Amino acid sequence: MTHSTAAASARAHTRVITEFARRPPLPAAADLIGRSWWRCLQQYGLQPGRKQPARIVTRSTLKEHQDAADELLAVARAGVNQLYASINGLGYVLLLTDHAGVTVQFHGERDLDDKLRQAGLYLGADWDESYAGTCAVGTCIQEQTALTCHRGDHFDGAHISLTCTAAPIFGPSGELIAVLDISALNSPAARDSQMFALHLTQLYARMIEDAYFLRRYRRHLVFRCDDSREFVALNGRVLLALDDTGTIVAANTAGRLLLADNPVWVPTARDETAAVQAAPSLPELLDSRWDDILAINQISADGVQAFRLSLNDQTVFGTLIEPKRQHDPSTHGRLGKESARPLERVPPLDRLAGDDAAMRKTIEQAKRFRQRDVNLLILGETGTGKDMLATAIHASGHRRQKPFVALNCAAIPESLIESELFGYSAGAFTGGRSRGAKGLVQQADGGTLFLDEIGDMPLPLQTRLLRVLAEGEVTPLGADKPVFVDCRVIAATHHNIQAMIERNEFRADLYYRLNGATLTLPPLRQRADREFLIRSLLAELKQKLKRPELRLRADVISALLAHSWPGNVRELVNVLAYAEANSSGDVITLADLPELRGTGQGDKLPGSEVGGSETGGSETGVVAAGETAANLPQPELTHTAVLTEEGQALVMLLDQHAWNLSEVARVMRVSRPTLYRRIRKFRIRRQTCVSPG
Numbered sequence: 001m002t003h004s005t006a007a008a009s010a011r012a013h014t015r016v017i018t019e020f021a022r023r024p025p026l027p028a029a030a031d032l033i034g035r036s037w038w039r040c041l042q043q044y045g046l047q048p049g050r051k052q053p054a055r056i057v058t059r060s061t062l063k064e065h066q067d068a069a070d071e072l073l074a075v076a077r078a079g080v081n082q083l084y085a086s087i088n089g090l091g092y093v094l095l096l097t098d099h100a101g102v103t104v105q106f107h108g109e110r111d112l113d114d115k116l117r118q119a120g121l122y123l124g125a126d127w128d129e130s131y132a133g134t135c136a137v138g139t140c141i142q143e144q145t146a147l148t149c150h151r152g153d154h155f156d157g158a159h160i161s162l163t164c165t166a167a168p169i170f171g172p173s174g175e176l177i178a179v180l181d182i183s184a185l186n187s188p189a190a191r192d193s194q195m196f197a198l199h200l201t202q203l204y205a206r207m208i209e210d211a212y213f214l215r216r217y218r219r220h221l222v223f224r225c226d227d228s229r230e231f232v233a234l235n236g237r238v239l240l241a242l243d244d245t246g247t248i249v250a251a252n253t254a255g256r257l258l259l260a261d262n263p264v265w266v267p268t269a270r271d272e273t274a275a276v277q278a279a280p281s282l283p284e285l286l287d288s289r290w291d292d293i294l295a296i297n298q299i300s301a302d303g304v305q306a307f308r309l310s311l312n313d314q315t316v317f318g319t320l321i322e323p324k325r326q327h328d329p330s331t332h333g334r335l336g337k338e339s340a341r342p343l344e345r346v347p348p349l350d351r352l353a354g355d356d357a358a359m360r361k362t363i364e365q366a367k368r369f370r371q372r373d374v375n376l377l378i379l380g381e382t383g384t385g386k387d388m389l390a391t392a393i394h395a396s397g398h399r400r401q402k403p404f405v406a407l408n409c410a411a412i413p414e415s416l417i418e419s420e421l422f423g424y425s426a427g428a429f430t431g432g433r434s435r436g437a438k439g440l441v442q443q444a445d446g447g448t449l450f451l452d453e454i455g456d457m458p459l460p461l462q463t464r465l466l467r468v469l470a471e472g473e474v475t476p477l478g479a480d481k482p483v484f485v486d487c488r489v490i491a492a493t494h495h496n497i498q499a500m501i502e503r504n505e506f507r508a509d510l511y512y513r514l515n516g517a518t519l520t521l522p523p524l525r526q527r528a529d530r531e532f533l534i535r536s537l538l539a540e541l542k543q544k545l546k547r548p549e550l551r552l553r554a555d556v557i558s559a560l561l562a563h564s565w566p567g568n569v570r571e572l573v574n575v576l577a578y579a580e581a582n583s584s585g586d587v588i589t590l591a592d593l594p595e596l597r598g599t600g601q602g603d604k605l606p607g608s609e610v611g612g613s614e615t616g617g618s619e620t621g622v623v624a625a626g627e628t629a630a631n632l633p634q635p636e637l638t639h640t641a642v643l644t645e646e647g648q649a650l651v652m653l654l655d656q657h658a659w660n661l662s663e664v665a666r667v668m669r670v671s672r673p674t675l676y677r678r679i680r681k682f683r684i685r686r687q688t689c690v691s692p693g
């Protein structure tokens with residue numbers, strides 16, 4: 001456009017707006033451009049014929065806006081790049097603005113930088129309608145709808161060569177969170193030329209909105225539905241996030257529109273809580289049983305099922321998106337389907353955790369130290385996997401061809417620890433083997449000595465152990481010559497060892513000798529990768545029991561995620577084994593789980609009944625020092641007064657081993673699930689008395 005034609009167009013534009021301003025009050029039927037001009041004139045006091053320079057916010061203000069929109073930007077990135085790839089050859093630029101109209105992401109031709117900046121098609125450009133006048137972004141924010149603001153639709157004369165198309169992106173509670181805009185510096189005169197741009201922008205805005213919704217509700221079960229069976233899994237328009245009982249806790253735009261047809265629940269952006277409180281449950285909406293909805297993936301081959309909406313009898317096709325597990329690049333592809341990749345091929349240390357920051361840090365530390373002969377101290381509550389970590393460090397380190405020898409200092413009588421550890425020479429004491437015996441320290445020569453529960457080692461033995469560590473040699477009981485040993489020591493404890501040192505219960509010098517580095521294992525309740533663990537333990541169980549079809553129903557995963565696990569991973573292992581033994585088919589349901597109690601929000605599993613007041617763990621879910629797996633909540637076993645002889649024998653064995661089920665299973669030479677089956681068969685529970693005689 002030449003300078004003079006541009007000036008003529010600007011004058012004509014001013015006349016049109018001036019004419020508009022002279023009209024009587026805005027007719028109710030005015031279109032959205034008309035309504036926006038009205039706001040410019042009446043509300044913002046903008047002058048017809050004005051030409052304002054584009055407003056670009058400062059770098060620090062832009063950073064603030066970008067930081068606030070960080071999560072959305074991360075989710076939107078792929079969609080924005082795809083959209084730009086399909087329009088950039090056509091002369092368009094792309095803007096993503098936040099809810100206030102500030103451009104937080106921008107794609108455009110570098111060659112046109114100056115022109116684009118002048119036109120406000122730039123990173124940091126502020127398209128608030130009250131300043132920029134009628135424009136795609138600002139008017140989209142005011143009208144909360146998609147639109148094209150084509151050339152002379154713009155209020156400000158500076159923008160009348162532009163064509164801009166914008167679509168709103170709404171958050172899960174209906175609030176506008178961003179605007180996606182594609183604009184061109186020049187365009188054909190006809191408005192219709194932008195129809196395709198409008199459809200494309202709306203399509204991508206919806207995809208970004210849904211991706212954001214799925215991210216926000218990734219820990220929830222999400223019901224996705226559509227009126228097309230073929231499209232539902234791929235691109236189902238309605239997304240409903242559910243809680244454990246099937247109540248709808250959030251909906252995407254299509255979902256809110258669907259629910260708005262329901263006179264019982266009309267959600268509003270402003271009153272999210274009220275809307276959620278009054279939200280219908282999915283079973284109500286679909287006129288179906290919650291159990292049937294949860295079983296969609298099992299019942300139908302394509303994971304899709306037809307439902308009839310109770311609102312209007314319309315048929316919709318629905319599928320379930322299960323709560324997302326933590327993604328961990330190092331385990332990618334391993335557990336998507338529990339049996340996808342044999343577990344053995346994953347390096348031992350990487351097998352221990354998914355995407356939990358504390359665990360990843362511990363594992364990175366362990367990797368750094370695995371090839372070094374630094375002694376390690378592992379700290380963590382009982383059942384957090386200290387033993388497992390020590391084994392994995394050994395298995396991935398340079399001593400892996402040599403023995404890994406473990407001693408549980410709390411499990412053997414004090415009087416035997418010394419001979420166990422240091423061995424004894426021939427004839428050292430009566431009852432010993434005639435040729436003497438090598439102690440564990442010697443047995444671990446070349447390899448790793450794992451001292452579990454080091455906090456329970458008696459003080460005199462701590463002194464002897466210190467000598468072994470300091471001098472690299474051990475003198476068996478009754479021997480007169482020391483023997484040279486080369487082993488790496490990994491020690492572990494659930495005690496607060498610093499406090500023990502202060503109370504003079506643990507030698508500070510031994511602590512420093514053991515503690516080349518401290519590795520800390522977080523309690524399970526604090527781990528963000530709980531779902532990863534649930535799935536990997538289930539995968540192990542499936543492999544072990546050769547039950548490849550075994551599955552956890554979606555609500556079981558939610559219930560397990562909600563529990564606070566005072567017994568940590570050990571408790572989780574026990575619960576899964578119990579549920580497997582208890583389940584009649586391939587799908588583990590809530591009814592198959594034991595009662596999980598005494599541990600905060602997870603106490604009452606949806607659908608399960610809560611028993612009396614006895615609790616297995618503390619209120620906070622923190623396991624007191626010295627507590628063993630045996631007195632942590634065990635699967636609940638129903639009471640019966642009469643026991644057969646076999647049942648009585650089993651009760652005695654359980655009592656003898658303080659209800660440590662792993663140990664009892666070992667003694668009986670049966671698997672833990674078999675033990676559970678027997679306990680169930682005899683309907684034994686912990687306080688069952690064995691009647692004498």
Ligand SMILES: Nc1ncnc2c1ncn2[C@@H]1O[C@H](COP(=O)(O)OP(=O)(O)OP(=O)(O)O)[C@@H](O)[C@H]1O
Nearest residue numbers: 352353381382383384385386387388494569570573
């Ligand atoms: N990361 C993990 N992945 C799979 N299983 C695990 C993991 N961590 C622990 N386990 C399992 O949990 C149970 C308890 O683990 P472990 O014995 O290593 O815990 P611990 O902290 O040494 O317990 P304690 O303090 O009582 O000795 C074991 O059955 C173990 O196989």
